[in-house]
Amino acid sequence: MNGDNLIVLATLVAYKLVLVGVGVWASRRNRTEGDFFLASQGLGAWVAGLSYAASTSSAWVLLGFSGFVYANGLSALWMVPGIWGGYVAVWLFFGRRLRAETAERGHVTPTDFLTAGLADRSRALIGILASVFILFCFIFYIAAQFGAAAVAFETQFGLGVTESVLIGAAIVLLYSLLGGFWAVSVTDMLQGALMAVVAVALPVTALIAAGGFGGIADALSATAPEGYLDITGGHAGFVLIGFVLGVWGVGVNAMGQPQLISRLMAVKDEGARMRGFTIAIVWAVAVFTGMTILGLAGRAIVGGAADGEALFYTLADQLLPPVLAGLVIAAVLSAVMSTVDSILLSASAAVSHDMRLSRRFAGKE
Template sequence: MSADTIIVLATLVVYKLALIAIGFWASRRNRSEDDFFLGGRGLGAWVAGLSYAASTSSAWVLLGFTGFVYTNGLSALWMVPGIWGGYVVVWLVFGRRLREETAERGHVTMVDFMTAETSGSMKTMIAMLSAVMIFFCFIFYIAAQFGAAGTAFETQLGLPHTESLLIGATVILIYSLLGGFWAVSVTDMLQGGLMALIAIALPAAALVAAGGPSGVIESLSASAPEGYLSLTGPHAGFIFIGFVLGIAAIGLGPFGQPHLIARLMAVKDEAARRQGFRIAMGWAFIVYSGMVTLALSGRALTGGDVGGESLLYLLATDLFPPMLAGLIIAAVLSAVMSTVDSLLIATSAAVGHDMGVVRRFPGREVLIARIVMAVLVGLAVVLAMALPATIFSRVLFAWSALGAAFGPVVLARVMFREPEGWAILAAIVCGFAVTVFFYLAGQVGGESWAGQLAGLPGDPFERIVPWILPLGLVFLFSRQKAVAR
C-alpha cells in the first residue's frame, strides 16, 4: 500500500470516528419523537444553513454537476439559476409559514403540514401513500450515494467495492441511529464547510495550471466540441428552450423534499432563518462557481479524455502534494458517504410517524425509527450493487419525482390555499406517476412519441410536465385561508 493511500485512509478513519463521536454526543438530546426527527426545533443559523446546503447538493455537486459541466460546456450553466432559485423560494417564500405553523401545531414531518386541514380516512390515505413514495424514492437516492462511494473507494484507494460500501454504510447508520436529526445536522454542517474549502482550493489550482481564464478559453476553443463555449450549446430553437427549461427545473425539486423542508421546520426562530438563508446562498455561490471553474479548467487540462465524474479525484492527485491531495480525496469520499444521513432521518419519519407505526408502540417511537433506518440502509446497499447507473440520473429521478408529487401541495398551503383532501391525493399521484412515466420512457427510448419526448436534451418533460396537473388540482379545488395579521 502506497504512502498516499495510507494518508487518505488515516484521514478517513479519523473523520469517521469523529462522526460517531458526534452521534454519541447528540444521543443525549433524544428524549422524544420531536427531538429525534427535528432536533427539538433548536437549529441555529449556521447549522441550519450549512446542513441544508450540504443536504440539497451533497457530493452530487462535487462529482455529478462537475461532470455535467465538463461534458456539456457553458450550456450546462442554465442549471445554476434554477438551483439558486430553489434556495430562495424554500427559505424566503416557504420558510416563515413552515416554521411558524409546524411549531404551533406540533407537526413532525412535511406530510403533517400537507394534511393539516384534512381529516379522517383521507388524511390517512395521503399519509400512507406519501410515506411509501418517500421510502421508494429515497432508496434510489441513497443507493446513488452508496454506489458512488463504493466506486470511489475502489478506483482511488484500490479497496474492494463491496467491503468499502458496507463499512461506510455501517458508520453512517451508527451515528444516525445514535444522534438522530441533531447529529445528522451537525455532521452535514461540517461536511458543508469541507465542501466549500474544496470548492475554493482545487478550482483555483486547476485554473492556474490551465493558464488562467485566457488559457482555458484558448485551449477549449481549440479542442472542445462545437458549441462547447456557447450558452446555447449544440441546441437551437425549441430544442434549446426545452433544454434550458429542463435543467433549470431541477430547482423545483427542493419544494417537495422532506429532508430539506425539515430544516425549515427545525430552525429555532425567525432571526436564525434569515441568517441561515444568507449562509446557504453564500455557500451555493462559492461551491457552484468553484465546480464550474474546476470543470472548464479540467477540460482544458485533460482534453476531455477522462470521465467527468472522476475529474475531481484526478486533479487533486495531479495538482497537490500527496498530503493535501489525500485530505481532499478523503473529504470527498466522506461527502459521498455521509450525505445520506438526512435521507435516513426523513424516511424513518415518513414510515414511523406518517404511517402511524410509532403510535402502535407508545414510548418506543425512537426505537421504531431506528429499526426503519437499519432496514432502509440494507435495501439501499443491495440496490447500489444491483443497479449500476451514474450519480446524476439516479439522484435526479428521486429528486424530480418527489418534487412533483409534494411540491405543488406544499406551495398551495404556503400561499394560504387549503386544497380538498381528494385534490391533494390526486395531485400526489399525478405528479409522481407522470414523472415515472417520462423517466421510464427515456430509459427505454425508441421511436414512440413518449420515448422521443422523454429523450429531449435537458429532460424537460420529466421535470416540468408532472407539475402542471397537480398545480391545477390544488389551486382550483381549494379555498383561500385568511392570512393572520
C-alpha cells in the same frame, strides 16, 4: 497500500471518528420523538444553512455537475439558476409558514404539515401514500449516493464495490441512529464546510495549473468541440427551450424533498431562518462557481478523453499532495453522507411516525 494511500486513509479515519463523536454527543440531547426527528426546533442559522446546503447539493455537485460542465461547456450553466431558485423558493417563500406552523402545532415531519387540518380519513390516506413514495424514491437515491462513495474508495484504495458500500453505510448508520436529527444536522454542517473548502481550493489549484483564465480560454478555443464555449451549446429554438427548462427542473425537486423541508421546520426562529438562507445561498454560489471553474480547467488540462464523473479525483491526484488529496476524498464522502444520513432519517420518520399516525387515523390502532 503505498505511503500516500496510508496518509489518505489516516485522514479519512480521523475525520470519520469526529462524525461518530458528534453522534455520541447528540445522543444525549434526545428525549422525545421531536428531539430525534426535528431537534425540538433548535437549529441555529449556521447549522440549518450549511446542513441544508450539504444535503441538497450532494456528490452530484462535486462529481456530476463538474463532469457536466467538463462534457458540455458553458451550456451546463443553465442548470445553476434553477438550483439557486430552489434555495430561494424553499427558504423565502415556504420557510416562514413551515417554521411557524411547526412551532404552533408541534409537527414532527413534513407529512404532518401537509395533512394538518384534514379529516382523519384523508390524513390517513395522504400519510400512507406520502410514506410509500418517500420509501420507494429514497431506495434509488441512497443507492446512487453509495455508488458515488464506492467510486471514491475504488479510485483511491482499489476496494470492491461491496466493501466500499458497507464501510460507508456502517458509518452513516452509527451516528444517525445514535444522535438522530441533531447528529445528522451538525455532521452535515461540518461536511458542508469541508465541501465548501475543497470546492474552492481544488478549482483554484486547477485554474493556476491551466494557466489562469487566459490559458483555459486558449486551450478550449483550440481543442474544444463546436458549441462548447457557446452558452446555447449550439442549440436553438424549441430544442434550446427544452434544454433550458429541463436543466432548470433539477432545482424544482428541492421544494418537495422531506429531508430539506425538515431543516426549515427545525430552525429555531425567524432571524435564524433569514441568516440561514444567506449562509446557504452564499455556499451555493461558491460551490457551483468552483465546480464550473474545475470543469473548464479540467478540460483544458486533461483534454476531452477523461471520464467526467472521475474528473474531481483525477485532478486531485495530479495536483494535490496526499494529505490534501485525503481531504478531497473526505469531501466527496461528506457529500454522500450528508445526503444519505438525512434521507435515512426521513425514511425512518415516514415509517415510525407517519405510518403509525396514519393507522391511528384510519382506526386500526
